[in-house]
Amino acid sequence: MSEMPNRKPETGAFFPRDRNWHPPAFAPGYKTSVLRSPQRALLSLDGTISEITGPIFGHSVLGELDNDLIHNFAKPGESAIGERIIVHGRVLDERGRPVSGALLEFWQANAGGRYRHKKESYLAPLDPNFGGCGRTITDENGYYAFRTIKPGPYPWPNGVNDWRPAHIHFSVFGHGFAQRLITQMYFEGDPMIWKCPIVNTIPDRQAIEQLVAPLDWANTIPMDARAYRFDIVLRGRRSTLFENRLEGN
Amino acid sequence: MAQELGYLKETPSQTAGPYVHIGLTPNFCGIAGVYDADLGSSMVNDRTLGERITIKGRVFDGAGAPLKDALVEIWQADAAGFYNSPSEIRGAADPSFTGWGRCPTSAEDGVFAFETVKPGRVPFKDGRLMAPHITFWIVARGINIGLHTRMYFPDEGAANDEDPLLARIEHRERVATLIAAREGSTYLFDIHLQGPEETVFLDI
Numbered sequence: 001m002s003e004m005p006n007r008k009p010e011t012g013a014f015f016p017r018d019r020n021w022h023p024p025a026f027a028p029g030y031k032t033s034v035l036r037s038p039q040r041a042l043l044s045l046d047g048t049i050s051e052i053t054g055p056i057f058g059h060s061v062l063g064e065l066d067n068d069l070i071h072n073f074a075k076p077g078e079s080a081i082g083e084r085i086i087v088h089g090r091v092l093d094e095r096g097r098p099v100s101g102a103l104l105e106f107w108q109a110n111a112g113g114r115y116r117h118k119k120e121s122y123l124a125p126l127d128p129n130f131g132g133c134g135r136t137i138t139d140e141n142g143y144y145a146f147r148t149i150k151p152g153p154y155p156w157p158n159g160v161n162d163w164r165p166a167h168i169h170f171s172v173f174g175h176g177f178a179q180r181l182i183t184q185m186y187f188e189g190d191p192m193i194w195k196c197p198i199v200n201t202i203p204d205r206q207a208i209e210q211l212v213a214p215l216d217w218a219n220t221i222p223m224d225a226r227a228y229r230f231d232i233v234l235r236g237r238r239s240t241l242f243e244n245r246l247e248g249n
Numbered sequence: 250m251a252q253e254l255g256y257l258k259e260t261p262s263q264t265a266g267p268y269v270h271i272g273l274t275p276n277f278c279g280i281a282g283v284y285d286a287d288l289g290s291s292m293v294n295d296r297t298l299g300e301r302i303t304i305k306g307r308v309f310d311g312a313g314a315p316l317k318d319a320l321v322e323i324w325q326a327d328a329a330g331f332y333n334s335p336s337e338i339r340g341a342a343d344p345s346f347t348g349w350g351r352c353p354t355s356a357e358d359g360v361f362a363f364e365t366v367k368p369g370r371v372p373f374k375d376g377r378l379m380a381p382h383i384t385f386w387i388v389a390r391g392i393n394i395g396l397h398t399r400m401y402f403p404d405e406g407a408a409n410d411e412d413p414l415l416a417r418i419e420h421r422e423r424v425a426t427l428i429a430a431r432e433g434s435t436y437l438f439d440i441h442l443q444g445p446e447e448t449v450f451l452d453i
Contacts, residue, residue: 107272
């Protein structure tokens with residue numbers, strides 16, 4: 001963890017979450033949510049210092065290959081098998097301001113839809129050169145990028161014939177612990193998106209579209225890797241319009 | 250037509266899924282050699298100030314079964330009541346304490362554990378002191394959006410009695426769901442996602 005010098009401390013409380021935009025806790029089409037969803041109402045708490053603060057991670061936590069899933073688990077001179085892609089974008093807050101120094105962690109299945117995890121028993125094989133985890137930190141403009149291979153869809157025991165669309169899991173830290181977010185990125189044009197019970201826990205189609213990364217032809221590298229663009233929006237803070245009100249207005 | 254305010258919508262949450270460990274604690278699930286150590290696995294070092302404590306617990310579903318695939322993160326002030334965050338403007342936090350920890354629940358018995366220090370008191374928005382507390386964030390397969398809650402200490406009765414958050418809990422018997430049990434230097438804090446013992450979760 002490290003300090004972020006030359007930055008005015010952010011002390012405003014966060015905008016409340018729009019919990020009609022997020023998926024509800026209880027979404028029976030996704031069967032595991034039935035017993036894992038609170039039934040009582042959440043207790044609302046307008047940001048105290050315990051929520052407006054949060055850990056910040058310095059670049060010192062990153063290894064050289066942390067943002068290259070094609071190579072960070074591969075044997076020397078080898079690489080993971082599959083469609084080579086770059087995933088990149090910006091992390092912004094709800095006010096459209098870049099979130100710099102944000103730690104992003106991502107994980108995914110390999111090109112055949114197989115996760116490297118002992119609880120996973122799908123018959124598609126592991127790729128000996130693919131681990132499936134990566135991380136990076138946004139720059140001063142909120143930009144991030146990583147290289148990976150496009151994950152495959154995989155079947156899961158929810159309905160009799162349910163398949164996840166190709167997806168990459170994202171975990172995001174902003175500057176306050178109340179901004180903590182885990183989500184999934186999907187790929188433009190994948191017909192599996194609209195059949196997925198997990199995607200469909202999100203009630204609003206526009207909200208789902210926010211998770212679908214378009215093919216970014218302009219940033220595709222010829223003879224190397226195609227690019228997908230995925231921007232992420234974290235909660236915004238109330239501005240401090242009056243200097244004597246540190247908690248914001 | 251009025252002008253548009255131009256606010257963006259927050260990216261919607263999705264479940265962390267059953268394989269969250271691949272991304273967040275790869276060494277824990279046997280993916281060795283990518284990261285030196287799992288992030289958040291150590292909060293203290295030899296120089297950390299304050300009373301050393303262990304926090305242990307499990308996360309139970311609505312049928313009373315412990316979750317063996319959950320991931321728990323905690324965020325807390327140091328022993329003097331300062332957060333190790335750029336947004337902490339009241340003073341400097343202990344540089345030997347991260348304030349943040351991450352632990353998966355065990356695949357065998359569902360237990361999570363943190364080695365940390367007991368936090369000092371921090372102020373509520375109106376300046377009153379809150380009782381010492383630790384913020385919890387729980388994600389897992391079947392949890393569509395991370396659940397926030399707080400752990401308070403059973404040996405802080407007077408502070409708990411004047412805590413502004415605890416005071417806001419309408420059904421008073423539910424206050425107990427946020428207060429850990431003590432066994433020596435270990436605090437036991439079980440979280441119940443659903444049912445008669447359901448933990449109070451927060452919209453923070």
